Amino acid sequence: MFRRLACQFLFCLLCSPAGAAGVVHLILSDDGPAYQEVASAFRVGIGARLHVKVWSLAELDVAQMQALTRAYDLVVPVGVKAARFVAEYHAGRAPVLALMIPRATSEKLKWPAGLARKHISAVFIDQPPERSLALVEVVFPSARNVGLVVSGENEVVAKTLVKAAAQRNLRMNVATVGGPEDLPPALRRVLAESDVLLLVPDSIAINAGNAQNVLLTTYRFRIPVVGFSQGLTKAGAVASVYSSPAQIGLQGGQFALRLDADGELPAPGYSRENSFAFNPHVARSLGLVLPSEAEIRGKLESSNDD
Amino acid sequence: MVMHRWFLCIGLVLAFPAQAQPELSEADFLAEMPTVLTASRLSQPLMDAPNSITVIDRKQIEASGYHNLADLFRLAPGMYVGFKKGWFHNVTHTFAAEYARRMQVMVDGRSVYLPSIGGVRWDTLPLAIQDIERIEVVRGPNAASFGANAFTGIINIITRHPDDVAGRMLQLAAGNHDRREALFRWAGRSASGSHRVTLGERQDNGFDDHHDDENSRMLNYRGEFELGNQENLGLQFGALWGDRGEGRSTDVSFQPHDQEVVSGYFQADYQQQLPSGNKLQAKLFFNTLDTTEDVPVSLIPGAYYEADLLAQRWHAEFELDSSHGDNLRSAVGAYVRRDSVRSLLYFNDTDKLHVDSHGLFGHLEWRMANAWLLNTGAFWEDYEMVGGRFSPRATVHWQPSTRHSFRFGVSKAYRNPVLFETSADYRVRLLTADGLPISTQVPGFPDVLFPDILASGNVAPESIVSREIGYIGLWPEQDITLDVRLFRERIANFIDVQCSTGKKGCKTGEPPYRDWYNLEDVMQQGYEIQAKWNPAPNNMVMLNHAYLEIDTDIEYQEYSPPKMTGLHWLHRFGRDIDMTLSHYWVSSFTAIDQDRIPRYQRLDARLAKSFRIKDMRGQIALTWQNLTGTYMEFHDSPRNAFDRRANISFQLDF
Incomplete structure (x- = not known):
């Protein structure tokens, strides 16, 4: 029993995103130009430090989503549909940064109880x-x-x-x-x-x-x-x-870098640029x-x- | 495809209004919204308009407390408002006369100008002040856009959209001179569109010692229908009927009697927003005004003559408003019209007289550079009685900043003579009390008297060439707007009735009969100023001033007040008490064919308290007109003494 727990602890440390050159999974609600704009700007914001894998929501099933969120790689849903899908089938580990969703909708999303607040963030599409x-x-x-x-x-x-x-x-x-x-x-x-x-x-x-x-x-x-x-x-x-999709994407990239550096995401907020x-x-x-x-x-x- | 989805979306919302709304998503931010206010769909802003325009908005209309439509025009500089009778109101922009033949008046774009005698019978419009959204008063000729008769100005009354007055409204009012008014309005939506229905009744005893009382009932309907595919259809109809006191006991041939009035209209407006962003409009309307009166004469006991008059207008037009890039906009269109009149007294004919006209118009607005704008346009019109005429206009605007605009313009306009000026054959047929020819009662007396006016039809249209400089200045931080118009106008072929001897007062009924003639030229020049200032929330001060100088040899050398000033203060105390004070100064003048009235001033005041009872909104308003003392309205003989008047009204929206 103790050995199993110790192994899990060690595994967690190894998989911790802090300092890890991991993968960021960008999940787009749609293939439309606005979502592509977010993805491009996100890549610019994050630089070459992290590898970004872009998914379209349509190509992900429940099992894949659970597999993705079982790991400690950052998952970045873009748009309400993707955010809701991620929230619904989140396996409990992956930090989540939702981009381009309204604040009101963001507050209604239910995340797994075990997911730390510092691992949940968002850049809203609306304005303060x-x-x-x-x-x-x-x-x-x-x-x-x-x-x-x-x-x-x-x-x-x-x-x-x-x-x-x-x-x-x-x-x-x-x-x-x-x-x-x-x-x-x-x-x-x-x-x-x-x-x-x-x-x-x-x-x-x-x-x-x-x-x-x-x-x-x-x-x-x-x-x-x-x-x-x-x-x-x-x-x-x-x-x-x-706030344009590009402005939101850029800030999303910067948030991802913060997670990479500090191990925690900034609190959900409005895009600084408008x-x-x-x-x-x-x-x-x-x-x-x-x-x-x-x-x-x-x-x-x-x-x-x- | 995108558009298609939008219509599907709108359709679904309309079809299932009770369904829960979808949760907010990024689509609400990113979506292309259906464009509703494209450049071409909009009228021009005041700064870019080729004329000086006074907009009397809903707030000012309510604040004025005026219950006669004509009174509202006191709020525009240079507009003279006079009451010839309790119910007969004269609204003119220069050339004050019993019949305001030199102005175009429209309600929702429907011309209500009378083709028979000219002018507008304000008392016969089936229109409640409560249904007016705003009034645009164009000061100066505008025939290039609206054709002949837009000679010295245009009034366009825009009524309220049914959606903006949804619910029920009841208004009751009472005042001096036995004035009573009741109005009920319902507006709402059905599956097919929006509807507004207004019913009203009013009565008024008019001036003291005059037989000029009025009672009217009216109804009107306006429906707005969205046909899909960016198409809209508006339908309107209305009717007004009642009696008017007419005649004077001192006038042997015009003894007191009642005039029966029936007026009506129908109007259809079609609009389509084209995929290009341009707008196509079509309009069809019909107006009718039928007045019936038996005029007693005192010379022969029981004798009378009929003075019935029917005036009708059919009108159809289309217009295409287009944008050609960001800097060029155009409007082109055409119309056909038939005017019909019937009156045995005025035209010596039992059949209807018809006169047809048609026209083409075009307008171009070109922003040549950031600070320079050109408005140019022309109207070609063929009026059956006088042939084709061309009314051009060009104005250049210099706008050194977004806050200042200078306008330099020149335009030419015509006024086509009305049927009474081209075809009058005014003959009195005296009848006995039993309706038989008078010769059966007084042997030897002619059944048909000599014509009073016999029109030769040789009269040419009046023309006006106007040169003007306009300025509009805005100071948004202080909420100040200033509008100045300087003008110099030459009027040629001024039409008036007189004897062939050139004298006004030839003996009625004997040759040479009176006829209509083109008289000498008239020069007029002057300025108009309108300043509005909102010094604090719920506070507005407005100053209007007009100065007019006339140079002519025609008999009425001062046919409009040389100076007119209006000062208005609107203030709200707290959240629900509104006060308005309006002071007018009008100098002495002589309206055409009237006698001189002395200068006067007049102070009007209104105090209104609004309240709420659950979901109902109410208002009680007290209005005083002419707190400064009695003055003469329009003419001095008979004396139109306008005394101090008070009015109380109660309104409930529920």
Whole structure:
């Protein structure tokens, strides 16, 4: 009995990722360009120190996944599907770094009880609420009332935003919706009392199915929108702050290096790097004058420094 | 393929609305969203527009507390609003006259200009102020975009989308002069689209000592339907009916009586967002206004004459808005129209008179360089009564920064004469109390009197050449907007009615009959200023000022107030009490064919308290008009004394 335990201990030490030039298994939810972009940037971030093996989720079955996670090699699921698959069939040993998943979804993932917290991390695709608010402030300096429509899943985000807004001398008009049927009246109520509408990712308040109606409603109210993706900006939001797949991948690579060096992953967090997208056509049509992009970046960077 | 998936996705959401929403994933961040606001779909921002435009938005409309549609135009600089009667309202941008023939007025792009006598009968529009989203007032000629009659300006009233007013709304109001109004609106969604229905009733006794009371009932419907494949269909219809007090006891040939009014419209709007990002639009509408009145005369007891008048307009048009790269946008289109009128009194004909017109238009917006923008366009129009006319326009914008825009423009516009100016044969047929020719009661008395106005049809369209300089300045940090327009305009072929002797007051009913003539040229120049400032949240100050100088030999040398100023302050106390103060100063002038009114000032105020009861939202509002004391509206004889008036309204959204 003792011999068996001692052997296991020795085996663990040998297999410990710290200091080991092991393999990193990158598991992509999909083969699409965004996932490939994450993979490429991840390789750049990690350098030549670790070997990266890229898997497509479609080519992995349950047994393979269990085999992968039985070892101590870092497993990096990219996207929600891969992350969920890894979580479901995790055999209990491999550290996990989920990339490009929303914070809310990340918090819902269930990991094996034995997996140490220092071996679970993520780089979120969404933005810290303060960052979105800073963009609102810089792009719409005369805005005082910021509208927000969210469902229960964003309760914490809404509270954070209300606090952060107060510090910036802004007032959040928050409406919480229970279901899709509550959205139109809530949106109208909020728009009527807001200078700008802030969109945060929310499966009920804004999704691919209702984006068209939400944006058209805001346009009819002549209220500009600050979104969270390039797609939303192209579709009609005046401005968005977002992290590109490359920025997330690069930070993922840096996290992997930390694990390699320190034996533990940094805590899950937002991507440090971010990008902005603007829709000058919509801005002009709403009679808005956007500061120049350089001006916006300059102000945001100085507010970050503060 | 991507688009196909989107429609499938939207379809699934619509088909199974009760299903749980999928959990958030990276797809929500990475996905291409269906583009809804492409450049070509949007109207131009104020800075890039070839005209000075005042936008009266929902907030200002509500804050004004005005319950007569025409009153809202007091909020735009250079617009004169006068009440000729309690229910007959005049809205003009220069050339104040009983019939505002020199402005185009549209509701959701539907022209409500009357082809019979010209102008707009504001009191007959089946439209509730509560259903208006915003009003765009284009100050200055814009025939290059909207054809003849967009001569000195355009008003476009945009109504509220059903989705934006979903639910039920009830409004009750009462005020001086026995004013009562009730309005009910329902809006909601069905599987096929969104719908809005409004029902209303109003009454008002008009001016003191005048027989100009009004009562109306109205209904309207607007439906918006998504047809898939980026296609939308909008359907609207509405009707208004009621009575208007007419006539004066001092006028022997126009004794007090009632005018029966029935108006209606139908409108269909089709829009398709093309895969290229361009937009195709088509519009079809029909307007009708039927007024019926038996006018008593006091010379012969019981005698009267019929003054019925029917005016109708059919109109179809299409438009293609395109983007050609980032710097070039265009709009091209065409229309066909038929105007019909019928009136035995006005045209001496029991049949309908028809006049057809058609036109082609094009507009190009070219951003030549970062700071330079060119707007150029033209409208060619063939109006049956006068032939083809070409209205061009070009404006150059210099925008040294995103906050300042200077506009230099020149445009030419025409005003086609209305049917009353080309085809009038105004003959009174006196009837006995039993409806028989008057000669049966008074032997020898002519059944048909000499024409009062007999149009030769030789009148040419009026033309205007306008040169203007515009400036828009924005100071977003202070929330200040400044809009200045300087203009100089030459109007040729000014049309007015007079005797062949060249005098205005020839003896009615005797040759030479009155006819319409093209008179001398008119020069007018002036400026308009609009400044808006939001010094603090829930606080807005707006200043409008207009100055007009007229140089002409025509009889009415001051046909619009030389100076008009409006100062407005909107303020919210706490979260639910709104206050508005509006002060107007209008200088003395003489509207065309009216007598001079002295200068006046007027102070309006509104106080509103909003409240909530569970899911219901309510508001009680008190409005005072003219707190400064009685003044004359539009003309002095008969005296249109506008006294101090108060109004209380209660609104519930549930």
